[in-house]
Amino acid sequence: MSLLSKLEETLLCLKAGRVTLPYPAEAKPLPEKFRGRPIFDAAKCIGCAGCANNCPAREILVYDVCQEIRILKYLGRRCTYCGRCADVCPEKAITMSQEFENGTGKIGDIQQRLDLFMSTCQRCGRCFKPPSLLEDLKMKGYRFDDLENERWIFRSQARLEGDDAVDDVKIELD
Amino acid sequence: MFKNLCQKMFGRSLWVYHANSGGCNGCDIEVLNALTPYYDLERFGIKLVGSPRHADVMLCQGPAMRSTAQALRRAYEAMPAPKLVFAIGSCACGGGVWFDSYSVIGPVEKIIPVNYYIPGCPPRPEAIIYGVAVALGLVEKKTAPVQFKELELPIPRYHLDDLRGKDELVVYEKAEKV
Numbered sequence: 001m002s003l004l005s006k007l008e009e010t011l012l013c014l015k016a017g018r019v020t021l022p023y024p025a026e027a028k029p030l031p032e033k034f035r036g037r038p039i040f041d042a043a044k045c046i047g048c049a050g051c052a053n054n055c056p057a058r059e060i061l062v063y064d065v066c067q068e069i070r071i072l073k074y075l076g077r078r079c080t081y082c083g084r085c086a087d088v089c090p091e092k093a094i095t096m097s098q099e100f101e102n103g104t105g106k107i108g109d110i111q112q113r114l115d116l117f118m119s120t121c122q123r124c125g126r127c128f129k130p131p132s133l134l135e136d137l138k139m140k141g142y143r144f145d146d147l148e149n150e151r152w153i154f155r156s157q158a159r160l161e162g163d164d165a166v167d168d169v170k171i172e173l174d
Numbered sequence: 175m176f177k178n179l180c181q182k183m184f185g186r187s188l189w190v191y192h193a194n195s196g197g198c199n200g201c202d203i204e205v206l207n208a209l210t211p212y213y214d215l216e217r218f219g220i221k222l223v224g225s226p227r228h229a230d231v232m233l234c235q236g237p238a239m240r241s242t243a244q245a246l247r248r249a250y251e252a253m254p255a256p257k258l259v260f261a262i263g264s265c266a267c268g269g270g271v272w273f274d275s276y277s278v279i280g281p282v283e284k285i286i287p288v289n290y291y292i293p294g295c296p297p298r299p300e301a302i303i304y305g306v307a308v309a310l311g312l313v314e315k316k317t318a319p320v321q322f323k324e325l326e327l328p329i330p331r332y333h334l335d336d337l338r339g340k341d342e343l344v345v346y347e348k349a350e351k352v
Contacts, residue, residue: 020214023300024307042322057264057271077268077281080295102317103292103305107267110293112320 035081036099040074040112044093047072047116047127051085051094060085067120070127076102076110187219188306191229191253195246195282197236197270200296201263205233208299215303218310226252234288237265237272238279250286258309261288262302264295 021028047070049062057080061073086094102110118127194202209215209222223229226249238246250259261267261282269280282288292305307313 019211020217021212023213023303024313027300040320040322057268057273059268075268076293077291078264078270078273079268079293080264080271082295099316100294100298100301101304102294103290103297103301103308104315104317105290105308107291109315109317109319110291114322 030098030100034098034100035083035096037076037081037097037102037110038074038079038083038085038094039097039099040072040114041093041095042114042116044091045072045114045116046091046093047118048090050088050090054084054088056080056082056084064118064127067125067127068117070116070118072114072116074112076112077107079110187221188231188258188310189221189223189229190231190233191223191226191249192233192235193226193246193249194235195237195242196239196278197263197265201235201265204296204299204302205235205262208302213299213303215306218306218312220306226250227254229253230256231258231260232286233260233262234266234282234286235262236282237270238282238285240277240279243279243285246282246285258289259286260290260292260305260309262292262305263297264293267291267293 047062049072052058052060052062052072057078059075059077059079061075062070063073064070081096083096086092086096104110120126121128192202192205207213209220226232230253232250232253234246236242250257259282264270266282266288269278272278273280279285290305290309292301294301297305304313308315
């Protein structure tokens with residue numbers, strides 16, 4: 001009886017055939033909604049630090065090295081690939097890629113670092129993203145008149161003739 | 175003769191010991207998944223053993239906790255000399271999402287030296303196999319640090335010496351980019 005059942009089991013096992021995947025040689029296609037490592041796009045990023053505020057593992061660091069450059073650092077050590085940074089990004093600069101083969105000997109291999117140019121606030125001296133396209137162009141060196149040559153041109157040399165402007169307005173003091 | 179043959183045949187067979195120091199069991203299940211017939215890790219000679227004294231490789235899952243740090247340290251010291259440590263999962267690599275909790279010390283590398291890191295929460299069984307294959311030298315590692323650096327400042331710099339008068343305009347000759 002027991003021999004028969006064992007033979008039956010052998011038959012079942014033979015029927016299944018080979019199921020082992022030849023993994024490191026060739027990969028199985030991933031499911032479509034699989035989230036792997038987030039990839040940061042420096043061209044689209046505006047440095048709003050929404051991803052850093054929303055990261056549950058606090059793995060995205062944002063800091064300013066000077067008044068113009070803001071650095072965004074993704075360390076990726078304890079990143080759980082939850083996708084909240086990609087969700088909150090207003091410019092869609094973060095995409096969740098399907099990369100998962102991240103095994104390395106050095107933990108620094110996973111990190112990504114972006115240097116971003118920002119405008120400087122005239123009041124507090126800290127970085128901010130220029131709100132308009134015109135200011136964005138000014139950041140790139142364009143000035144009012146000579147757009148082709150990217151040169152600074154004084155628009156007017158006009159001065160007030162005659163008396164100094166100081167006494168123009170007379171303020172009556174009590 | 176037999177010893178030489180054994181060394182040739184079993185030179186790259188790793189016996190792994192799997193140490194969970196306070197993880198959520200997700201990575202444990204993925205490691206066991208990698209040992210099932212689907213992703214058959216035993217074709218690389220990798221075998222799960224129950225005692226650190228038999229093991230060559232320690233698979234660490236979960237962060238180093240206050241309560242388990244001593245035990246982890248002792249298990250590491252119990253392993254015979256050529257030993258590797260794999261940190262599997264984001265808890266073991268970096269401390270996990272509860273890295274700043276009072277009972278969590280941090281990543282396992284604060285307690286024991288770690289040789290290979292496999293991030294992911296949990297990593298896919300393929301990712302674990304890939305990490306092991308990187309360690310065995312079967313495949314090249316794919317990740318490299320990425321850095322986007324802006325070399326040219328976009329704001330031109332002007333000097334007063336370069337001021338030139340042209341008719342009614344005053345033009346800066348050199349618009350040097352910093």
